[in-house]
Amino acid sequence: MTTATTDRSGATATTRKPATMAQALTRAMRDAMAQDPTVHVLGEDVGVLGGVFRITDGLTKEFGEDRCTDTPLAEAGILGTAVGMAMYGLRPVVEMQFDAFAYPAFEQLLSHVAKMRNRTRGKMPLPITIRVPYGGGIGGVEHHSDSSEAYYMATPGLHVVTPATVADAYGLLRAAIASDDPVVFLEPKRLYWSKADWSPEEPQAVAPIGRAEVRRRGTSATLITYGPSVPVCLEAAEAAREEGWDVEVVDLRSLVPFDDETVCASVRRTGRAVVVHEASAFGGPGGEIAARITERCFHYLQAPVLRVAGFDIPYPPPMLERRHLPGVDRVLDAVARLQWESEWTERPEAFEGGTR
Amino acid sequence: MTVLEQPGSHRPSPPPAWRPRTDPAPLLPDAEPYRLLGTGAELDPELLGALYRQVVKGRRYNRQATALTRQGRLAVYPSSTGQEACEVAAAMVLRERDWLFPSYRDTLAAVARGMDPAEALGLLRGDWHTGYDPYEHRVAPLSTPLATHLPHAVGLAHAARLKGDDVVALAMVGDGGTSEGDFHEALNFAAVWKTPTVFLVQNNGFAISVPLAKQTAAPSLAHKAVGYGVPGRLVDGNDAAAVHRVLSEAVDRARAGGGPTLVEAVTYRIDAHTNADDATRYRGDDEVAAWLEHDPVTLLERELADRGLLDDAMRDGARDEAEEMAARLRDRMNEDPVLDPMGLFDHVYAEKTAQLREQAAQLRAELEAENGDHGDHGDHDGQAKGDGR
Ligand SMILES: Cc1ncc(C[n+]2csc(CCOP(=O)(O)OP(=O)(O)O)c2C)c(N)n1
Numbered sequence: 247m248t249t250a251t252t253d254r255s256g257a258t259a260t261t262r263k264p265a266t267m268a269q270a271l272t273r274a275m276r277d278a279m280a281q282d283p284t285v286h287v288l289g290e291d292v293g294v295l296g297g298v299f300r301i302t303d304g305l306t307k308e309f310g311e312d313r314c315t316d317t318p319l320a321e322a323g324i325l326g327t328a329v330g331m332a333m334y335g336l337r338p339v340v341e342m343q344f345d346a347f348a349y350p351a352f353e354q355l356l357s358h359v360a361k362m363r364n365r366t367r368g369k370m371p372l373p374i375t376i377r378v379p380y381g382g383g384i385g386g387v388e389h390h391s392d393s394s395e396a397y398y399m400a401t402p403g404l405h406v407v408t409p410a411t412v413a414d415a416y417g418l419l420r421a422a423i424a425s426d427d428p429v430v431f432l433e434p435k436r437l438y439w440s441k442a443d444w445s446p447e448e449p450q451a452v453a454p455i456g457r458a459e460v461r462r463r464g465t466s467a468t469l470i471t472y473g474p475s476v477p478v479c480l481e482a483a484e485a486a487r488e489e490g491w492d493v494e495v496v497d498l499r500s501l502v503p504f505d506d507e508t509v510c511a512s513v514r515r516t517g518r519a520v521v522v523h524e525a526s527a528f529g530g531p532g533g534e535i536a537a538r539i540t541e542r543c544f545h546y547l548q549a550p551v552l553r554v555a556g557f558d559i560p561y562p563p564p565m566l567e568r569r570h571l572p573g574v575d576r577v578l579d580a581v582a583r584l585q586w587e588s589e590w591t592e593r594p595e596a597f598e599g600g601t602r
Numbered sequence: 603m604t605v606l607e608q609p610g611s612h613r614p615s616p617p618p619a620w621r622p623r624t625d626p627a628p629l630l631p632d633a634e635p636y637r638l639l640g641t642g643a644e645l646d647p648e649l650l651g652a653l654y655r656q657v658v659k660g661r662r663y664n665r666q667a668t669a670l671t672r673q674g675r676l677a678v679y680p681s682s683t684g685q686e687a688c689e690v691a692a693a694m695v696l697r698e699r700d701w702l703f704p705s706y707r708d709t710l711a712a713v714a715r716g717m718d719p720a721e722a723l724g725l726l727r728g729d730w731h732t733g734y735d736p737y738e739h740r741v742a743p744l745s746t747p748l749a750t751h752l753p754h755a756v757g758l759a760h761a762a763r764l765k766g767d768d769v770v771a772l773a774m775v776g777d778g779g780t781s782e783g784d785f786h787e788a789l790n791f792a793a794v795w796k797t798p799t800v801f802l803v804q805n806n807g808f809a810i811s812v813p814l815a816k817q818t819a820a821p822s823l824a825h826k827a828v829g830y831g832v833p834g835r836l837v838d839g840n841d842a843a844a845v846h847r848v849l850s851e852a853v854d855r856a857r858a859g860g861g862p863t864l865v866e867a868v869t870y871r872i873d874a875h876t877n878a879d880d881a882t883r884y885r886g887d888d889e890v891a892a893w894l895e896h897d898p899v900t901l902l903e904r905e906l907a908d909r910g911l912l913d914d915a916m917r918d919g920a921r922d923e924a925e926e927m928a929a930r931l932r933d934r935m936n937e938d939p940v941l942d943p944m945g946l947f948d949h950v951y952a953e954k955t956a957q958l959r960e961q962a963a964q965l966r967a968e969l970e971a972e973n974g975d976h977g978d979h980g981d982h983d984g985q986a987k988g989d990g991r
Binding site: 286312317318320322323325326327328329330331332333334335336338350353354357358361362363364365366367368369370371402403405425426427456502503504506507 | 730731732733735736737742743747750751752753754755756757758759760761762764765771783784786787788790791794948949950951952955956957
């Protein structure tokens with residue numbers, strides 16, 4: 247972030263500091279609110295406190311309580327009133343305090359938010375952004391680390407977006423707020439404090455929703471991932487170099503709509519694919535993605551599409567979360583299993599159930 | 603020795619004010635439902651006449667819609683027979699710029715607000731969901747999930763007030779719906795934000811088969827208001843003049859910045875829950891008969907007659923108007939709606955996703971194979987603007 251500082255002599259110097267994802271998100275809301283008076287932020291503790299993660303820091307001060315509003319503690323109420331606000335021409339941006347506390351709002355989300363455009367034949371679109379800090383790795387106690395993206399993905403009518411970089415946090419959130427459709431904006435809370443050399447003062451690209459990004463080029467395998475697992479995969483890709491594997495990393499950025507084009511182009515080039523995410527494997531996003539790849543790229547594949555995912559368990563206690571979360575080793579392990587073609591055919595039992 | 607007993611200790615100072623600052627007494631509903639008809643109260647003859655015409659028309663509408671279910675023209679109809687006074691009064695107290703938030707039983711309120719009777723039945727017919735433009739008459743889509751539309755009414759009223767518009771939102775819900783969490787959250791938000799929202803509970807005795815006594819232990823549903831710091835009003839839901847009066851006051855209060863009101867209208871569901879329900883399993887004919895004595899149409903007729911206002915011209919006028927509406931409804935419902943299956947992919951998103959375009963192509967191929975049809979399904983590759991019919 248670029249800040250102007252004034253020294254004792256009164257001279258102004260400009261220093262460029264790295265910005266965090268949290269700052270980029272705040273900035274995105276701030277810019278959207280400044281540009282469009284219909285953008286309203288609401289949620290629990292978003293006002294004076296600036297949210298428990300401080301993502302809405304300063305918005306009430308700058309725009310007043312009517313624009314950034316502390317609501318009563320009720321998630322269905324927050325989203326339900328946002329529906330009414332959107333009906334009347336506002337663009338609500340709601341904050342769900344934590345992933346697992348969004349569940350009381352699911353009725354509103356599934357029955358109304360996702361369907362209103364459709365049931366009114368396009369007459370009543372709902373431009374609502376639902377920000378959900380999600381995922382683990384921050385030592386949160388129970389109900390503070392869920393990865394709920396599969397539930398959102400399974401609901402037609404919702405866009406589901408999740409940034410992995412500071413620039414995308416800004417760009418995708420601006421795009422989400424500008425979208426005429428409801429967007430579930432999943433914020434990887436363990437990346438809130440990740441930094442990048444990023445200046446909001448310079449014009450920033452607003453990332454189109456629905457486009458994946460190749461974060462690292464490679465030739466021997468593709469890691470398909472998003473949100474908190476992107477840095478894990480990039481690290482794994484670096485480590486894989488020592489094994490002589492040149493691994494490509496695709497950051498989906500948007501789960502709905504899904505960018506088949508970028509994903510399939512990559513897999514067709516490399517012939518091998520691993521899907522990596524924190525959410526549980528069974529019924530999780532990886533199954534859908536693996537199926538899509540198989541349907542579209544079967545004849546290019548040198549090995550089955552593998553998944554590296556969280557275990558099929560309720561999110562574990564913080565003391566054990568690193569055993570649950572897919573880390574670099576587990577990703578490398580999967581990549582290794584993709585490469586040993588002879589073993590696939592000679593010792594199939596070695597791979598039984600071995601998806602992680 | 604406890605802290606308080608320590609020698610020389612001071613009486614601990616009370617904590618900062620934590621008690622509710624609102625005196626609950628003015629919020630409490632009356633013990634008996636408010637009534638006007640048959641009490642000799644002063645009433646505007648013109649309003650009485652208007653209520654009468656609306657209620658007669660409403661009764662005819664309910665009868666016609668029920669008949670249409672028997673002819674297979676409506677998939678389902680949750681009749682509001684016996685509740686017409688609530689339905690029409692709810693619509694009549696609103697100004698054009700106000701909003702109505704009906705539940706699935708409240709098609710009559712939408713019709714009384716001016717909507718085409720056939721259009722209001724789109725959802726229940728099995729046509730495209732909702733099927734009408736909510737902005738045309740400011741009627742939100744009929745809500746099937748119970749009480750979930752109540753927070754919408756709060757949000758809309760909140761937004762309107764932020765914009766400086768003096769709009770009121772009136773939301774309707776059944777007695778069963780008051781047990782849902784969304785009822786609570788909506789009332790609480792409305793109360794805290796002082797939104798111009800009026801909540802009308804039609805206590806018609808049953809939630810499908812479950813009687814009120816098994817739904818709540820509250821002294822009345824109107825009493826629930828006190829817990830939110832909102833006035834609760836209890837009204838005879840079959841007394842059209844009383845419902846109109848109580849709702850008018852609530853709407854005026856909301857418009858003037860006084861915040862929300864919870865109105866409980868005590869009424870009775872004369873017909874079964876829907877045409878698919880067997881009401882004899884959970885209630886006796888004598889109970890229904892007793893309520894028929896207190897019918898909203900009869901109450902109005904008696905009042906008008908007592909005042910010497912009910913002549914043949916008025917009676918015939920109301921009946922003719924109702925018959926005309928019923929005939930129009932029948933005609934409209936006897937048309938066979940043609941829904942273009944390709945419209946399924948419209949309006950899921952502002953723009954079709956690649957996945958939806960693929961699926962649309964699949965369905966188009968299936969349709970063409972079925973019909974040998976190369977017919978015109980409109981341009982559904984972009985986003986169709988119409989309703990895809
Ligand atoms: C959330 C939800 N749960 C269950 C139902 C199924 N259901 C439809 S009507 C009804 C009873 C509603 O009773 P009440 O609120 O008293 O309204 P009434 O039908 O009497 O008008 C039930 C349980 C529903 N529509 N929504």
